[in-house]
Amino acid sequence: MNQNFVKSAVAATLLIAGTIGFSACSSSDEQKGEASAKKVEKQTLTNVSYDPTRELYANYNEVFKKHWKEKTGGEVEITQSHGGSGKQALEVANGLEADVVTLALEFDVNAVRDAGLIEDGWVKEFPLNSSPYTSTIVFLVRKGNPKGLKDWGDLVKPGIGIITPNPKTSGGARWNYLAAWAWAENQYNGDQEKAKDFVKKLYANVLVLASGARGSTTTFIENGQGDVLLSWENEAFLALKDYPNDYEIVIPSISILAEPSVAIVDKVVDKRGTRELATEYLSYLYSDEGQHIAAKNHYRPSNKEILAQYKEFDPNVNLFSIERFGGWDKAQKTHFSNGGIFDQIYEKK
Template identity: 30%
Template sequence: MGIKLKTAVATSLVGVLGLTACGGADTAGGKGEVIDLVAYSTPQIAFQKIETLFKKTDEGKGVTFKESYGPSGDQSRAVESGQKADFVNFSLESDVTRLVDAKKVDADWKTATGHDGIVADSVVVLVVRKGNPKKIEGWDDLIKPGVGIVSPNPASSGGARWNTLAAWGHVIANGGTEAEAKDYLTQYFKNAVSLPGSARDALTSFTSGNGDVLVSYENEAILARQKGEDVDYIVPDQTLLIETPAAVTTSGGQAAKDFTKFLFTEPAQAEFLKSGYRPVVDGVTGDVEGANDPSDPFPTPKTLLTIAKDFGGWDAAKKKFFDEENGIVTLIQIATGTSE
C-alpha cells in the first residue's frame, strides 16, 4: 500500500520543556539546589510525583527541578552538545554511553546508580482501538493488508528502537530466519502510516485518529487509559523487556545524587508503578488503574526477550540494526521511504 507519513502535532508534554516543577524553592530546609533533569518523552508524570515526594525528605528540602522531555536520542545529543543536565533518564543505554564517551557521565554510572542503572522497566505492547475492530492479536496481524501502524521513528526515538527489535525478535523467537525477519520488517514499515519523533508524539498521533495499531510501551498504553482514551492493548506472546537507564552527569551535585538514590526507594518505585512502569525493586506491588487487570497489572509474556540475551547488548544491536549507513533497520527504512 502507499506510504503516507503523518507527523503528530507535538503536545505541551513533549519537546524541550524548560519547566520548574513542583513549586518554587523553599531554601529554608536545604541548599536551594536546582536539578536540571533531562529525560525521554514518557516519564514526566511519574517524575513530577516523585519530585514532590523527594522534596519532603531531608535530602530534598529546598531542591527544585528544571525539566526537559523529548525523544531519547535527541535529548542525549542535546546534552552532548551542551544542554545543561544534572540527571538524565533515557530509553536506551546507548544514549547514556554517548555521554560517557563525551565525558559528561562517568564510566561507572551503572554501579554508581545501582540496579545496573535501570530505574524502571516496561514491555512492548500493541495498542488498538476500543473493541479491537481489526482483530489484532499479535505481531503477524500488523503486516496484513489494510492495517495502519503508528510507531515513533527509530531515527530519533529510543522507544521506536525497542519496538522495532521486538518486531524482529518475534520472528526469530518463532524459529524464523534473519531473512524472514527482514521481510517482516519491510512489510511492517510499508504499513506505517505515522512515524512521529517520540513515543509520546506517537501516542498523540494514534489517539488523534491515525492508524489501527500503535506499537508502544506498556506504560504508555496504561497512561492513555488512565486519561480516558478509548483504547485497548495486547501484550504479545513474544515481546521485549524495555529497560530505561538513569545517571547523574559529571556536573550533577549532591542533590542529583540524592535524587537518583531516592528513585530506588519503595515510595518512588510505587509512583513508577502507578504510572504503568514495572518496578525494578522487589516487593513494590499494587493495583494499577488503566491496566488490563488492575490487580495483576504486569503479566509475564510467554517469551520475554532481552537486549542482553537476544541481541548481544545495545552496542551490538545499535551497530547491527541502526548504524546510520549499514544498519538493517536503516536500510529497510530507506528502501520503504520511511527514514524521515
C-alpha cells in the first residue's frame, strides 16, 4: 500500500477525532457556561425589620419574587429578621448584614446611618420620606372593656394593668410613649411637668416591658396579663382576626401618626452587588399591589385612594406627627437617651 496514502488517512483520522473532541469540549463548556449563568441569576436579599411586620413581609416577599421573575427573569431568595426595632438597628450597626432595613421609625434607620452603613439623605430616596405605609397607636382591651378604658386618662387609675414594650429597645414603644405624652400636653395646656408626672403614673401601672411589640402582644393575649395593651393598630387588628370574641379596639381621643421607615443599606448592597434588587424591593412597596398587601395586613397604605377602599381604618382618628416633638432626633435625645425623661420617670419593678 502506498505509504503516502496511509499517512494521509492517519492524519485525517486524527483530525476528525480532534474535531469531535473539540466539539465535545465546546458543547460541555457551553453547558457549563449556561448552568453558571443560571446560577448567577438567583440572588439573595436580607430584610432586617421590626416585630409586627412578620405577616406583612411573609406575604409581600412571595409577591415580590414573582414580580422580580417577570421583570428580570431572575430568581431571588429573601431572608427576614424580626425583633424590637431599636435592637434590630443595633444588630445591623454591629455587623448583621442587611441589604435593606424596614424599621419602626426614622431614628432607628439613622442609627444604622451613623454606623457608616447608610448614606446621608436616605429619607428622600423613596416617596413620603421613605415611609410606604403608616400605622397608629390604639388600645386593645378584653371583650366588653370591663375596666371602661376610653382614653389615656383612664390608664393611670389605680388597679389598671398596662402592657407595652420597652422604649429603650422597641420603636413601637416609643410611639406609645409619645402618644401618651401628647395627650397629657393637651390635657394640661402644655405644662411639661404635669405631662411628665402623668406619663410617670402611666408607667407605674405597666406590668411588663417586653423588648418588642410582638412580645407585648404575646404577654397580653397568650399569657393573659394586663387590662390593656398599648398596640400598633395592625397588631390590634390581627388580634381581632384571630380572637374575634375575646378582644376589642379602643381608639383614644388623640394618637400619633406612626411612620415606619425603609432604607437601602448602601455599604452592604455595594459589596454584594444587590443595589438594583434592593431598590426594586423597596420601590415595589409603593406599587398598587404592594399597597394592597400592606392594607390587607392592617397597615395604612400611603396611597390615599387605596386607603379609602379599606373601611376598617377610621379616617377620623386625631393624629399628630413626630414634628410636634421637633423630629426624631430631638425626641430621642429628650425622652429616650441615657438619662433622658424615660430613665427619670421609670422605676423597675
